Amino acid sequence: MNQLTTFKILATFCVCISFICTLPSSYKTLKDIIINRCNDFQKKYTNDHELALKKRINCNTLWNTFLNSFSGKDICQIKSYDELFKSIKLKPIKNKALFWSGTNYIAHNFTEIKKNFYTLEDTFPGYIANNWNWCVLLEIDNKKCKKNCGYKSNGEPYWKKASETFAASAEGTAYVMLNGNNPKKAVDPTSIFAQVEIPVLKKKSNIEQLVFFVVNDQNTKAQENCSKGSLKNLMINLKKEKKKTECYDNPKKSDILNATVSLICKLKPTAYDCTSNQYH
Numbered sequence: 226m227n228q229l230t231t232f233k234i235l236a237t238f239c240v241c242i243s244f245i246c247t248l249p250s251s252y253k254t255l256k257d258i259i260i261n262r263c264n265d266f267q268k269k270y271t272n273d274h275e276l277a278l279k280k281r282i283n284c285n286t287l288w289n290t291f292l293n294s295f296s297g298k299d300i301c302q303i304k305s306y307d308e309l310f311k312s313i314k315l316k317p318i319k320n321k322a323l324f325w326s327g328t329n330y331i332a333h334n335f336t337e338i339k340k341n342f343y344t345l346e347d348t349f350p351g352y353i354a355n356n357w358n359w360c361v362l363l364e365i366d367n368k369k370c371k372k373n374c375g376y377k378s379n380g381e382p383y384w385k386k387a388s389e390t391f392a393a394s395a396e397g398t399a400y401v402m403l404n405g406n407n408p409k410k411a412v413d414p415t416s417i418f419a420q421v422e423i424p425v426l427k428k429k430s431n432i433e434q435l436v437f438f439v440v441n442d443q444n445t446k447a448q449e450n451c452s453k454g455s456l457k458n459l460m461i462n463l464k465k466e467k468k469k470t471e472c473y474d475n476p477k478k479s480d481i482l483n484a485t486v487s488l489i490c491k492l493k494p495t496a497y498d499c500t501s502n503q504y505h
């Protein structure tokens with residue numbers, strides 16, 4: 226064995242050891258979830274379905290690429306998922322993309338019934354990672370979890386990249402469900418919607434229109450609506466970018482919103498305008 230070969234073997238050994246040392250003892254549950262969801266998704270959506278991936282993904286390779294995002298890094302170091310997302314190619318989602326912020330529960334109950342809208346969580350990257358407890362799955366110790374490393378350093382960068390990918394795949398009219406009672410703002414400047422999705426949608430020439438639904442709770446004073454606050458400002462900015470906008474905080478104006486509100490009223494009878502009987 227010459228010196229160069231010995232050096233290569235030693236170097237590989239050191240890389241492996243440092244990789245193993247920085248990883249928790251086992252990622253078995255995480256691995257199972259990723260591989261199972263990856264296979265399930267590709268069985269469910271095949272060929273010409275609009276949610277099917279442009280190119281089939283090998284789920285074991287996907288898992289290894291995911292794991293590489295962590296290798297050699299401290300759990301509290303912000304991760305990059307750029308490599309992982311290089312292999313995930315979504316088809317265009319025309320007139321059906323629904324973005325949400327502060328309305329996780331209601332938006333997903335809505336799409337569950339109105340099957341012709343898709344949220345990020347219906348697409349491959351959202352489907353594989355939805356509802357993860359990053360601290361548990363990454364086996365992060367309590368002290369670091371309390372520092373919010375689990376989500377902020379590992380989960381949030383994943384969702385930012387996934388949200389960017391989803392926004393980049395939207396075309397035509399994009400829909401947005403916001404929370405008028407959000408104690409911050411309906412368009413919270415620290416949210417992924419404001420920081421990641423809006424900038425991508427703004428730049429896309431094939432995004433023609435954004436339709437906003439503002440969900441309110443009548444027990445709490447609405448902070449903002451279509452003609453007041455952060456949403457109004459966003460619509461002014463979008464118009465400057467030549468995007469058409471519509472905004473509904475009056476349910477009677479839109480069929481889509483009628484459906485939304487009747488569903489919201491079933492789930493949450495104190496929500497905006499539910500007592501008017503129209504939606505029961």
Ligand SMILES: NC(=O)c1ccc[n+]([C@@H]2O[C@H](COP(=O)([O-])OP(=O)(O)OC[C@H]3O[C@@H](n4cnc5c(N)ncnc54)[C@H](O)[C@@H]3O)[C@@H](O)[C@H]2O)c1
Pocket residue numbers: 323324325326327328329344345346351355356373376377384385388391415416417418419422
């Ligand atoms: N499915 C998800 O969990 C998820 C998470 C982030 C972003 N997104 C995408 O971005 C948009 C919503 O993001 P947003 O930031 O505007 O809205 P938001 O403020 O409502 O946050 C979205 C979700 O992020 C998760 N989250 C936020 N802070 C967290 C924390 N500290 N610890 C654990 N989980 C936390 C929660 O599941 C929350 O429902 C959607 O359009 C969606 O496409 C989805």
